[in-house]
Amino acid sequence: MLLLFGHVAAVTSAGNRRMPTDDQIHAWMQAVADASDRPAFAALFRHFAPRIKGFLQRGGLDEALAEELAQETMVALWRRAASFDPSRGQVSTWLYTIARNLRIDRQRRLAGVIDERLDDWDAEQQPADAHLSPDELLHVAQRERSLHRALAQLPPEQALVLRLSFFEEHPHSRIASDLGIPVGTVKSRIRLAVAQLRRILKEHQP
Amino acid sequence: MIHHHPDDELLLSLAAGRLAPGQALVVGTHLEGCAQCRSRLHEFQALGGALLEQAEPAALEAGAWERTLQRIDRADPAPARGGQAASPHPPMPDGIAWPASLNRCRVSGWRWMGPGMRYARVVVPHDPEASLYLLRIGEGRSLPRHTHNGIELTQVLCGAFDDGRSTFGPGDFDAADESVHHQPVVTPGATCVCLAYVGASLRFDGRIASVIGGWIGM
Numbered sequence: 555m556l557l558l559f560g561h562v563a564a565v566t567s568a569g570n571r572r573m574p575t576d577d578q579i580h581a582w583m584q585a586v587a588d589a590s591d592r593p594a595f596a597a598l599f600r601h602f603a604p605r606i607k608g609f610l611q612r613g614g615l616d617e618a619l620a621e622e623l624a625q626e627t628m629v630a631l632w633r634r635a636a637s638f639d640p641s642r643g644q645v646s647t648w649l650y651t652i653a654r655n656l657r658i659d660r661q662r663r664l665a666g667v668i669d670e671r672l673d674d675w676d677a678e679q680q681p682a683d684a685h686l687s688p689d690e691l692l693h694v695a696q697r698e699r700s701l702h703r704a705l706a707q708l709p710p711e712q713a714l715v716l717r718l719s720f721f722e723e724h725p726h727s728r729i730a731s732d733l734g735i736p737v738g739t740v741k742s743r744i745r746l747a748v749a750q751l752r753r754i755l756k757e758h759q760p
Numbered sequence: 761m762i763h764h765h766p767d768d769e770l771l772l773s774l775a776a777g778r779l780a781p782g783q784a785l786v787v788g789t790h791l792e793g794c795a796q797c798r799s800r801l802h803e804f805q806a807l808g809g810a811l812l813e814q815a816e817p818a819a820l821e822a823g824a825w826e827r828t829l830q831r832i833d834r835a836d837p838a839p840a841r842g843g844q845a846a847s848p849h850p851p852m853p854d855g856i857a858w859p860a861s862l863n864r865c866r867v868s869g870w871r872w873m874g875p876g877m878r879y880a881r882v883v884v885p886h887d888p889e890a891s892l893y894l895l896r897i898g899e900g901r902s903l904p905r906h907t908h909n910g911i912e913l914t915q916v917l918c919g920a921f922d923d924g925r926s927t928f929g930p931g932d933f934d935a936a937d938e939s940v941h942h943q944p945v946v947t948p949g950a951t952c953v954c955l956a957y958v959g960a961s962l963r964f965d966g967r968i969a970s971v972i973g974g975w976i977g978m
Contacts, residue, residue, distance in 0.1 A: 595832075599825060604817030611818055621821055625828045632832045643802065647809030654777040654808065662886050694799060698806040705810055720776045720811055741769060748768045751807075 574601055576699070580640050587635035595632055602646075603628050606653050613721045615657065623660065627653045641691050644698050700758035707754050712747035719744060764932040765797050766790060768804075775804030782890030785882075786913040786957045788861035790933040850880045850894070853951055856918045862955075867894070873976055876901040881977070882955070891958040891977065897921070897946045904969030905943035910959030912936045919952030921945060 574582075574597070582598050585591035603624050610620035630652050638648055705713060715729055722728045729744075730737040766787050773779040774787055791798050849858055849867045864885045870878040876898030884890040897903065899919070913935050920929040923942035928934055936942065946952040962978050964970040 592829075596825070599828065603824065603828075604820055605812055605815045607820060608818035609812045609815035612815060617818075620818065621824065624820070625824060625831070628828050629831045643806060644809055646813040647802075647806045650808040650812045651805055653812070658777050694802055697803065698809075701806050701810045702813065705807070705814070716807065717811060719772050720808055723778065725778075744769055744772065745767075748772070 576644070579645050583635055583638055583640070583645055586632060587638065590632075595628075598631065598645075599628050602631075602649055606649065609650075610653065610657065613657075614723060619660065623653060623656050626656055630656070641688075641695065643695060647698065696759065697755050700755055704751055704754040704758060708747070708751060712743075712750050715743050715747040716751065761929075762794055762796075762931040762933075764926065764928055764934055765794065766933050766935065768800070770935065771797065771801050772804050775801055775808055780890065781887040782884045782892045782957050783911075783913055783959075785861050785865070785884060785892065786915050786955055787933070789859040789915045789917075789955055790931070792859055792861060793931045794933075853896075853918055853953060856953065859917065859955070865892070870896060871976070874901075877903075879976060893956050893958070893976075893978070895952075895954045895956055897944075897952050897954075899946050899948050899950060899952070902943055902945040904973075905941070905965045906962045906969070906973075907941040908936060908938055908959070909961055909963060910937070911957075912940075912959060912962070913957040915955045917953040917955060919950040920947045921952050921954075922947055 579598070579601070582591075582594040585594035586598065606627050607620045607624035610623055611617060615623070627649060631649065634652075638645065705716075708716070711733065714732065718725045718729050718732065726737055726740045729735075729740045733743065735743065770779070770783075770787055774784055779787065791801060847863060847866060849862070850870045852858060862882060866883040868881040870880055873879050878896045880894040880896075882892040882894060884892055894917075895903075897919075914928070914933070916928050916930055916932045916934075918930050920927055920932075921944040922928070923944040925940070925942060927947065928944075958978055962973055964973050
């Protein structure tokens with residue numbers, strides 16, 4: 555019992571742990587893909603599940619649904635780890651697209667607009683870069699690694715614009731009210747924020 | 761050579777999972793043929809990944825790990841994925857591939873909408889009300905002059921048209937809104953086939969065009 559309690563505590567206090575490195579995360583993914591390695595899966599779960607839940611809640615989902623989709627995303631990771639290709643990007647990007655697609659799928663079901671006949675939403679896709687050359691892939695991967703730093707260097711207002719673009723269902727009106735600007739100018743603010751992010755990313759290029 | 765691409769905001773909406781299914785299909789059709797935009801989309805998805813990585817971790821409910829283990833132990837194999845067979849669709853001009861993005865849609869046959877002009881209705885899964893059409897317009901023919909009550913997204917599959925703003929050729933993407941008042945004219949040389957999403961009804965200048973527009977649901 556004590557053991558079990560300790561385990562749950564370890565899972566729920568993931569936020570206080572040291573951040574794993576990209577190499578660690580990729581090694582865990584490899585172990586899950588090659589050997590269905592449970593300790594590696596547990597490590598990925600500890601790191602990612604609470605963040606996915608937090609991310610979904612930040613995006614407006616209620617706690618129960620966020621919890622369920624976070625678990626579902628981790629189940630998808632377990633089942634599809636072999637289809638993850640580290641040369642095509644980060645685990646966090648891959649998990650983001652899975653969680654996003656599960657959320658869209660769930661919201662359509664709740665709205666009753668799901669078409670059962672056609673219901674096989676492709677949750678594990680890594681489609682964006684399906685036909686990029688190795689050079690381009692390397693470039694994409696490098697930019698992706700720089701993204702965290704770039705985001706931190708962005709002026710707070712521009713970081714907010716990008717954040718709201720992901721977290722709000724109707725980001726335009728929210729961005730307008732948060733920044734105290736007319737709705738008509740939101741588009742250009744988003745453009746500016748994206749351009750600035752790209753500029754910083756470029757500076758990070760070796 | 762593709763000259764016209766979806767703007768950052770559309771790709772950002774797609775990456776954030778906010779784009780309506782009908783619009784997502786038009787952008788998806790563009791992405792099939794445009795490595796540059798696939799790479800841009802990936803960048804926005806990576807931004808989503810970075811925000812996920814930086815999200816404040818939320819405490820999981822007690823038993824979350826055990827429940828997840830139970831679910832993976834049920835060991836239902838991952839459903840077979842991969843290429844989905846194309847559903848029946850109207851014939852395309854020779855050598856023009858059917859967009860894989862439309863494989864899950866129900867598509868009507870070509871229907872007459874005027875001399876040298878045909879359309880096919882594309883029914884979008886999860887969003888059957890979405891106004892998505894394929895247009896097949898003969899060379900030199902033009903759509904009636906119109907403006908929009910909402911957004912209009914167009915992806916050129918083959919041929920080209922010019923609407924006074926620019927020429928849109930194979931692979932090109934266009935987004936037009938209320939501010940655009942145009943009359944697309946198909947350039948000589950080839951039939952033009954486009955995938956078009958009409959966010960709200962078009963406003964045609966002429967009465968007859970309005971009648972036809974209303975009749976086919978545009």
